Amino acid sequence: MNLPLFIARRIYSANGEQQKVSRPAIRIATAGVAIGLAVMIVSVSIVLGFKHTIRDKVVGFGSHITVANFMSLHGRSVRPVCMSDSMIKVLRSTDGIKHVQRYALKQGILKTDSDFLGVAFKGIAEEYDTAFIHDNLISGSIPAFSDSVSHNRILISKNMADKLRLKTGDKVFAYFINDNDVRVRRFTVSGIYQTNLAQFDKTLCFTDLYTTIRLNGWEPDQAGGAELTVNDFNNVDAVEERLVKTVNRTVDSYGETYSSETIQDSNPQIFTWLDLLDLNVWIILALMLCVAGFTMISGLLIIILERTNMIGVMKALGAKDKTIRKTFLWFAVFIIGKGMVIGNIIGIGLIVIQKLTGIATLDAATYYVDTVPVEFNLPAVILINIATLLISVFVLIAPSYLSSRVHPAKSMRYE
Numbered sequence: 001m002n003l004p005l006f007i008a009r010r011i012y013s014a015n016g017e018q019q020k021v022s023r024p025a026i027r028i029a030t031a032g033v034a035i036g037l038a039v040m041i042v043s044v045s046i047v048l049g050f051k052h053t054i055r056d057k058v059v060g061f062g063s064h065i066t067v068a069n070f071m072s073l074h075g076r077s078v079r080p081v082c083m084s085d086s087m088i089k090v091l092r093s094t095d096g097i098k099h100v101q102r103y104a105l106k107q108g109i110l111k112t113d114s115d116f117l118g119v120a121f122k123g124i125a126e127e128y129d130t131a132f133i134h135d136n137l138i139s140g141s142i143p144a145f146s147d148s149v150s151h152n153r154i155l156i157s158k159n160m161a162d163k164l165r166l167k168t169g170d171k172v173f174a175y176f177i178n179d180n181d182v183r184v185r186r187f188t189v190s191g192i193y194q195t196n197l198a199q200f201d202k203t204l205c206f207t208d209l210y211t212t213i214r215l216n217g218w219e220p221d222q223a224g225g226a227e228l229t230v231n232d233f234n235n236v237d238a239v240e241e242r243l244v245k246t247v248n249r250t251v252d253s254y255g256e257t258y259s260s261e262t263i264q265d266s267n268p269q270i271f272t273w274l275d276l277l278d279l280n281v282w283i284i285l286a287l288m289l290c291v292a293g294f295t296m297i298s299g300l301l302i303i304i305l306e307r308t309n310m311i312g313v314m315k316a317l318g319a320k321d322k323t324i325r326k327t328f329l330w331f332a333v334f335i336i337g338k339g340m341v342i343g344n345i346i347g348i349g350l351i352v353i354q355k356l357t358g359i360a361t362l363d364a365a366t367y368y369v370d371t372v373p374v375e376f377n378l379p380a381v382i383l384i385n386i387a388t389l390l391i392s393v394f395v396l397i398a399p400s401y402l403s404s405r406v407h408p409a410k411s412m413r414y415e
Helices: 003-013 022-062 070-074 085-093 131-135 158-164 209-216 233-246 268-306 308-316 321-357 378-395 397-405
Strands: 065-069 097-111 116-124 137-140 153-157 171-178 181-193 204-208 225-230 258-262
Touching: 003 321, 022 131, 022 268, 022 321, 022 378, 065 070, 065 233, 070 258, 085 097, 085 225, 097 209, 116 158, 116 209, 131 137, 153 158, 158 181, 171 209, 181 209, 204 209, 225 233, 233 258, 268 321, 268 378, 268 397, 308 321, 321 378, 321 397, 378 397
Parallel strands: 116 204, 153 181
Antiparallel strands: 065 225, 065 258, 097 116, 097 171, 097 225, 137 181, 153 204, 171 181
C-alpha cells in the first residue's frame, strides 16, 4: 500500500471540525487552478483560430507558392511568363504540390454614372480553385471562368459594391490604359464577396483569364504566373526549395525568367504580425501558471500549519520526513486534479459556445474577422494539462519541506 497516497486521500475527503481553516484555502487553490487552466486553453484556442483564419484568407487570394516572371515578383513591372502545358506538368509533378492554377493581373478602372474606382482585375480559368471565393460569397454566383473565351462577368468585393453602389446583375464599364491606348469593356456583376481582409477587398476583382491576357496583349500560352497549393503548409519552404532547383532561373521560349516566392515572402507584414501573437500566448501562459502556483503554495502552507498536530503524531510513530512530504504533495495533486477538471470543462465549454454561436464579436476593419475565431486543438490542450500538473506540483516541492521543521514533542501540544 502507498501510505502517503492513502493518508492524503483520507485528509482530502475528511469533513470534520478540523477543516474550518483549510477548506476555504482548498477552494481558493482549486479555483486558481481552474481559472488559470481555462484561460490558457481559451487563449491558445483563440490564437490558433485567429492565425489559421487570417492565414487561410491570405492564402485564398494568393495560394501557398507563386511561380511567375522574375521581374514581376522582384520588380515593379507586370511581365508575362510562359505557362504552357509542359510547364504546368513540371509544376504538378513536383513533390509536395497538390494543385496548380494559372492567373493574370490587369490594372483598370471601374466606372459608374456617378463614381469610379481603380482596381486590379485577376484573371482565372477553369482549373482555379474557387472554394475560398465560394465560402466568402455573400451575393450572386461564381461564373464559369475561362481561358479561351470572355464572358464579360466579374466578381467584386462588398467594399467595391458599396463605393460604386452596385449589386448583383448590374452592368459596369471598365477602362484599361495601355501605351496611350484606352480600352473599354462592359462587365456584368455576377457576384459579390466579402473577406474583411481590407488590402484585398479594396483592390481585387475576378474575371476570365482570357480577358486579362487579351487586355495585356500577351500570347495565348502566357500568363501572369501560376499559383501552387502544397499538401502541408508546414512544408512550404521545403517545396519551394525543390522549385528553386528545377524551375527558378530557367528561361522560357520568350526569353523571360522564372522565379518563385512563398506566401510569407509576398505578405511579410501579415505573417510577422501573426507570429507576434505567439509572444502574447507565452505571456498569458506564464501569468496563469504563476496564479495557479501561488494559490497552491498558499493553500498547502495553510494545510501544513493546520495539520501540525498530525505531522507530530506521524513523526512520533516513525514516519520519515520524506513520507510526510509525499503525503502533502499527493494532497496537492488531488486539489490540482479537481481544478484541472473544472478548468477543462469551463475552457472547452467556452470554445464550443463561441464555435456554435459566435457570441464574441470583433471589429472586422481592425481584426479582419467579425467574430472571435476559435480552434480546438487536442494535442495543445493535453500538453497544457500536463504542463500545468507538472509545474504546479514542482513549485510545491520546496513548501512541502516545511513539514520537516515540525518537532514531534512541540507539535503534540499545538492547538
